[in-house]
Amino acid sequence: MSRLYLLVGLGLALAALRADTQGWFGARPSIVNNVPASMRDNPGAYRALYQASPRTIGGK
Amino acid sequence: MVAVAPTRVAGFNCPNCGAAVERRALTHTRAVACTSCGAVLDPDDPNLVILQEAAMRERIVPAIPLGTRGTFGGHPFDVVGFQYRTIDVDGAIYGWREYVLFNPYQGFRYLSEYDGHWNFIRPLPYWPAEMKDGRIAAAWDGQSYRHFQTALATTRFVLGEFPWRVRVGDRVAVSDFVAPPFLLSRERTSDETTWSHGQYMTGAEVWKACGLETTPPLTTGIFANQPSPFAGKPAAAWRRFAALAALVLLALVGRQVAAAREPVLEERHVFSPPPPAPQPAAGYEPAFVTEAFTIREGGTVEIAVETNLNNAWMALDLALVNTSTGTAVNVDTELERYAGTDSDGVWTEGSPNGTLLVPWVAPGEYYLRVEPAGNAETAFVLRLRRDVVSGLPYALALVALLLWPVFVSVRAASFEARRWQESDAGSGGDDDDD
Numbered sequence: 001m002s003r004l005y006l007l008v009g010l011g012l013a014l015a016a017l018r019a020d021t022q023g024w025f026g027a028r029p030s031i032v033n034n035v036p037a038s039m040r041d042n043p044g045a046y047r048a049l050y051q052a053s054p055r056t057i058g059g060k
Numbered sequence: 061m062v063a064v065a066p067t068r069v070a071g072f073n074c075p076n077c078g079a080a081v082e083r084r085a086l087t088h089t090r091a092v093a094c095t096s097c098g099a100v101l102d103p104d105d106p107n108l109v110i111l112q113e114a115a116m117r118e119r120i121v122p123a124i125p126l127g128t129r130g131t132f133g134g135h136p137f138d139v140v141g142f143q144y145r146t147i148d149v150d151g152a153i154y155g156w157r158e159y160v161l162f163n164p165y166q167g168f169r170y171l172s173e174y175d176g177h178w179n180f181i182r183p184l185p186y187w188p189a190e191m192k193d194g195r196i197a198a199a200w201d202g203q204s205y206r207h208f209q210t211a212l213a214t215t216r217f218v219l220g221e222f223p224w225r226v227r228v229g230d231r232v233a234v235s236d237f238v239a240p241p242f243l244l245s246r247e248r249t250s251d252e253t254t255w256s257h258g259q260y261m262t263g264a265e266v267w268k269a270c271g272l273e274t275t276p277p278l279t280t281g282i283f284a285n286q287p288s289p290f291a292g293k294p295a296a297a298w299r300r301f302a303a304l305a306a307l308v309l310l311a312l313v314g315r316q317v318a319a320a321r322e323p324v325l326e327e328r329h330v331f332s333p334p335p336p337a338p339q340p341a342a343g344y345e346p347a348f349v350t351e352a353f354t355i356r357e358g359g360t361v362e363i364a365v366e367t368n369l370n371n372a373w374m375a376l377d378l379a380l381v382n383t384s385t386g387t388a389v390n391v392d393t394e395l396e397r398y399a400g401t402d403s404d405g406v407w408t409e410g411s412p413n414g415t416l417l418v419p420w421v422a423p424g425e426y427y428l429r430v431e432p433a434g435n436a437e438t439a440f441v442l443r444l445r446r447d448v449v450s451g452l453p454y455a456l457a458l459v460a461l462l463l464w465p466v467f468v469s470v471r472a473a474s475f476e477a478r479r480w481q482e483s484d485a486g487s488g489g490d491d492d493d494d
Contacts, residue, residue: 005464009304010284012457017311019453023360026417026450032388034383043347043415043429046379 074099082127083221084140085162091226092216093141100218100227111250112227119217120144123173123277124159126220130270132180137169139270141220147211147234151353160222170264172258174281177286178266179243179258181328187255188237198237200245200257205237205244208284208483213247236284240479243285260285282479291473297465303394304461312454320447324361325353330439331374331432333426347431350442352383354425359447361418363428365440369397371411372436377482380418388429391416 019025032050038047070083078095083103092101098119100112122142126128129138141160154173163169170181209416215230248282254413260283261269268342282336304418327350334344354359367374373396379388380494395409426441480486 002296005297005300006304009300009305009461011086011265012460013304013307013311016453016457017315017368020135020312020450021359021420022418025359025452025456026360026419027391029389029391029418032379033386035379035388037383037386039381039429040250040349040427043349043431044345046388046429047290047431050379050388 067461067491072103076101079161084127084138085221085223085421086169088162088168088220088223089140089334090224091115091218091222093220093222093226094475095219098217098219098228103221110314115328120157120219121221122157122159123274124171124266124272128270128272130161130266132169132269134159135163135168137163137165139171139220141218141222143215143222143226144217145213147213151210155216159300160220162221171261173263173266173277174229174283175281176263176277176320177283178261178263178284180261181245181256181258184244184255186306187253198246199246203239203242204241205239207235208238210235210484212467227409238285240285240291241287244312260287284479284482286479288466288472288475288479290475294465294469294472297468301461301465306457308454308457308461312449312451314451319449320357320359321449322356322446323443324446325350325428325442325444327351328439328441329430329432330437331434331438346433349381349431350428350430352425352427353444355421355423355446357447358420358422359446361421361446361452362417362445363391363393364443364445365393365395365414366443367395367397367412367438367440369395369410369436371398371400372396372438373410373439374432374436374440375429376418376436376440380421380426381429383425383427384424385424389418389421391418399455416458417448423447 007037027055034047035046068121070086071080072083073079074081074094074097076094076099079094079099080099081092081094081096083092089103092103094101120142122139124139124142126139126142129136131137138161139159140162143158143160144155145158146155154174156172159171159173161169161171168183172181174181184200188205191197191199205288211234213232213234215226215228218226218228226413232247232249235246235248237246241260243260245256245258246252247256247363260438263279265434267274267276314410329348334346359379363378365376373394375391375392375394379390381388393414393416395412397408398410399408399411401407429445430442432438432440477486
């Protein structure tokens with residue numbers, strides 16, 4: 001059991017390092033491909049390209 | 061190991077019932093309880109005086125038959141006597157069995173058994189030191205013993221030979237001190253005080269020593285000096301945790317030193333909410349894009365937003381767009397800041413600033429598309445940095461590593477708590493032998 005604990009601990013240390021460098025605990029992004037270059041001139045047109053997450057708060 | 065010839069057995073007939081009575085300890089025996097009728101006899105009196113009639117109708121059969129030869133500590137001993145004793149604790153009767161062992165060169169030893177827990181006991185040639193510095197304890201051979209229990213023991217049944225004038229009904233004050241797997245026991249009467257030292261044995265060990273083929277009594281509960289199966293394990297588990305925690309912290313320190321934390325973008329903007337209904341202003345478009353910036357190496361990207369929100373809220377939809385591939389990574393954040401006063405004083409809610417961590421982003425040229433929303437005009441600053449350190453994975457790793465040593469410690473503590481629950485201290489009794 002002690003050997004297993006040491007192995008698991010080593011794995012956790014490496015996993016923590018990997019999680020940090022990869023941002024595993026960061027935001028959950030959504031991906032949109034093939035965004036046209038023209039969007040830089042017309043940012044409002046981007047809305048049609050993705051389904052944004054509904055806002056959980058609307059202010060008070 | 062000294063070879064011991066088979067014990068010479070003297071014998072006589074019980075004057076009470078006529079049954080044959082064996083005498084294995086010969087001149088060392090000071091009382092013999094007839095194995096047939098239970099009468100206690102004086103073996104040294106030529107008229108075989110009956111010291112005590114059989115006082116207990118209920119006969120107790122010893123688990124180790126008298127006459128059994130066992131090997132303990134490398135020496136053979138014969139089981140020559142047996143007694144059953146009880147104590148009364150708050151109206152509850154607890155009984156245990158004791159076997160008298162004899163070796164003509166080693167003298168007398170004893171085996172005691174309670175609920176399947178055994179102790180090999182030897183009389184001590186001199187008294188241990190007793191301490192009463194706030195807590196009763198004893199010391200023997202460099203080991204400290206903690207007081208466990210004091211009670212009045214009564215002999216209820218006797219069988220075979222004894223090196224003292226045993227009688228059914230004999231009462232002694234027994235005090236036990238423990239340092240698992242060892243035990244110090246003091247027996248005190250008005251005439252004398254004796255000390256003995258015990259070492260815990262399992263039933264299997266006793267049966268093996270005696271060469272018995274039957275099954276030893278089943279074990280229940282935890283005995284006073286029963287060695288803990290978890291002894292030493294918590295310390296070892298915490299040492300391993302410390303080593304692994306050091307490794308995790310080393311990884312964190314290494315990241316703190318090596319992380320680039322390179323600023324890639326900083327821009328200031330002002331958001332104006334749309335005009336009130338029913339008609340928005342023509343051409344109102346809150347979304348905008350930032351200047352292009354370069355992410356030199358792949359890694360995480362931190363987006364920090366600072367605002368001057370005051371009793372208002374703001375939401376930001378953000379898209380990190382790669383100018384070469386046209387791939388957009390979309391994230392969003394919502395900020396609010398409210399403050400006021402009530403009967404309890406000043407209160408605040410929310411934060412005007414926020415941080416997002418975008419998971420691994422490939423190197424390349426990017427711009428940020430920003431679409432704000434809110435209910436008040438708000439100035440805000442966007443700051444982007446690449447390759448920042450997140451402490452959360454390391455904290456989670458430490459918490460996960462803590463689980464095992466905590467479990468081991470709780471398990472060991474639970475065993476000890478159950479042990480001491482049976483003591484004078486655990487039962488709420490006064491931990492005082494006087």
